[in-house]
Amino acid sequence: xxxxxxxxxxxxxxxxxxxxxxxxxxxxxxxxxxxxxxxxxxxxxxxxxxxxxxxxxxxxxxxxxxxxxxxxxxxxxxxxxxxxxxxxxxxxxxxxxxxxxxxxxxxxxxxxxxxxxxxxxxxxxxxxxxxx
Amino acid sequence: xxxxxxxxxxxxxxxxxxxxxxxxxxxxxxxxxxxxxxxxxxxxxxxxxxxxxxxxxxxxxxxxxxxxxxxxxxxxxxxxxxxxxxxxxxxxxxxxxxxxxxxxxxxxxxxxxxxxxxxxxxxxxxxxxxxxxxxxxxxxxxxxxxxxxxxxxxxxxxxxxxxxxxxxxxxxxxxxxxxxxxxxxxxxxxxxxxxxxxxxxxxxxxxxxxxxxxxxxxxxxxxxxxxxxxxxxxxxxxxxxxxxxxxxxxxxxxxxxxxxxxxxxxxxxxxxxxxxxxxxxxxxxxxxxxxxxxxxxxxxxxxxxxxxxxxxxxxxxxxxxxxxxxxxxxxxxxxxxxxxxxxxxxxxxxxxxxxxxxxxxxxxxxxxxxxxxxxxxxxxxxx
Ligand SMILES: [Zn+2]
Numbered sequence: 001x002x003x004x005x006x007x008x009x010x011x012x013x014x015x016x017x018x019x020x021x022x023x024x025x026x027x028x029x030x031x032x033x034x035x036x037x038x039x040x041x042x043x044x045x046x047x048x049x050x051x052x053x054x055x056x057x058x059x060x061x062x063x064x065x066x067x068x069x070x071x072x073x074x075x076x077x078x079x080x081x082x083x084x085x086x087x088x089x090x091x092x093x094x095x096x097x098x099x100x101x102x103x104x105x106x107x108x109x110x111x112x113x114x115x116x117x118x119x120x121x122x123x124x125x126x127x128x129x130x131x132x
Numbered sequence: 133x134x135x136x137x138x139x140x141x142x143x144x145x146x147x148x149x150x151x152x153x154x155x156x157x158x159x160x161x162x163x164x165x166x167x168x169x170x171x172x173x174x175x176x177x178x179x180x181x182x183x184x185x186x187x188x189x190x191x192x193x194x195x196x197x198x199x200x201x202x203x204x205x206x207x208x209x210x211x212x213x214x215x216x217x218x219x220x221x222x223x224x225x226x227x228x229x230x231x232x233x234x235x236x237x238x239x240x241x242x243x244x245x246x247x248x249x250x251x252x253x254x255x256x257x258x259x260x261x262x263x264x265x266x267x268x269x270x271x272x273x274x275x276x277x278x279x280x281x282x283x284x285x286x287x288x289x290x291x292x293x294x295x296x297x298x299x300x301x302x303x304x305x306x307x308x309x310x311x312x313x314x315x316x317x318x319x320x321x322x323x324x325x326x327x328x329x330x331x332x333x334x335x336x337x338x339x340x341x342x343x344x345x346x347x348x349x350x351x352x353x354x355x356x357x358x359x360x361x362x363x364x365x366x367x368x369x370x371x372x373x374x375x376x377x378x379x380x381x382x383x384x385x386x387x388x389x390x391x392x393x394x395x396x397x398x399x400x401x402x403x404x405x406x407x408x409x410x411x412x413x414x415x416x417x418x419x420x421x422x423x424x425x426x427x428x429x430x431x432x433x434x435x436x437x438x439x440x441x442x443x444x445x446x447x448x449x450x451x452x453x454x455x456x457x458x459x460x461x462x463x464x465x466x467x468x469x470x471x472x473x474x475x476x477x478x479x480x481x482x483x484x485x486x487x488x489x490x491x492x493x494x495x496x497x498x499x500x501x502x503x504x505x506x507x508x509x510x511x512x513x514x515x
Contacts, residue, residue: 060332062271062330064254066258077269089266089271089378089379114270
């Protein structure tokens with residue numbers, strides 16, 4: 001993956017703080033954020049802070065991973081429905097691969113997601129951890 | 133718009149060709165297409181391909197293809213829609229002829245995947261997903277499909293064994309297709325005991341990695357009979373899209389890109405799903421097959437797995453689906469696949485498909501999609 005500081009920086013709101021976008025016309029909320037509304041075609045959206053808690057609606061345990069992700073494998077990828085109904089796709093951590101279930105309550109945590117070699121940029125982002 | 137016909141098709145068997153690069157594969161498929169027409173004089177070329185930039189640092193693919201077939205000087209371009217590139221390329225080629233710009237256009241689908249280890253291919257294919265919010269987490273393409281497969285199984289109460297019936301059928305058909313990459317028969321046990329790729333997707337739920345090239349020669353109606361005694365008409369075409377990222381999709385089990393593409397193609401051809409005799413659909417994974425059948429209107433949402441279990445969509449049914457063996461067994465050289473599918477349907481309608489075939493098929497459909505049903509093309513052919 002080709003990483004540059006600007007590429008990471010401009011996504012900071014959504015990637016570190018879980019900001020989504022809300023359509024100013026139909027009020028649909030999206031994550032990741034969109035500059036226009038994909039469903040009603042309105043071209044004005046606003047930033048919105050999304051709830052940090054949700055539940056698992058689907059998940060997969062990924063054994064065959066892309067290059068550069070070997071050290072994270074197996075990766076549990078979750079499809080999370082937040083408390084306001086917005087969906088987020090992100091890894092699920094701090095849990096055994098056979099202990100994830102439909103409806104499991106999870107909360108957003110900030111974790112390392114990728115290291116660009118030994119001297120490159122380290123990217124952080126949102127993952128989900130079981131709610132205690 | 134003018135009527136457009138498929139006058140010639142050609143393809144190579146999908147395989148791991150360590151001795152052949154893009155040029156040789158394209159040349160071999162083109163020669164087989166040229167042998168399929170009485171004469172030819174292509175005026176432009178369209179190339180369907182996904183991975184040449186990523187894996188080979190090769191852009192300008194149309195120029196490479198033109199030199200491969202000896203037509204330097206003609207105009208051309210590459211069309212990219214991830215694993216759906218081939219079907220989209222045919223629709224671009226169709227448009228060049230339908231518009232009256234050219235009378236004869238050649239469409240090439242080509243992909244090489246066997247030169248690199250699986251992790252490299254996994255990375256390259258993951259480019260079909262959202263780079264900033266999916267790929268960056270190490271989310272593979274099988275993983276995205278696995279999320280959808282689990283949702284489907286939970287919502288519609290399909291069991292793991294039910295989801296293994298499709299690949300078993302595809303291998304049976306593939307075993308009789310001389311162009312198929314996988315020609316071994318398999319059992320339900322083989323599928324459910326194969327290695328896990330991204331749970332619940334296992335190796336045998338997935339299309340194999342391979343190299344391939346297929347060619348279709350398109351022409352306007354006025355020259356079609358000069359080039360072929362058995363031209364096949366392109367009766368309808370349609371395109372559609374869904375969200376690049378899964379999380380922003382409102383309904384994850386409602387394949388809107390497939391529905392949109394199908395609606396357009398059916399309206400244009402003045403046909404309905406029940407008119408179709410034979411179809412090639414996009415079954416990169418078993419879940420993709422089910423959503424394709426539902427999106428095309430061959431089954432209601434959530435019903436396709438039960439119909440497959442009842443033996444529907446097998447050879448002789450209307451429609452008979454994936455008699456080639458599908459992506460699962462014929463193979464899936466990603467950007468070339470859509471061209472293979474349309475060539476196979478043309479051969480089914482002509483009656484000369486060399487594998488499992490129908491006695492008398494008049495109307496056929498090919499559906500190809502890139503991403504998780506993200507960019508879809510549907511092409512309807514009639515004899
Ligand atoms: Zn809106």
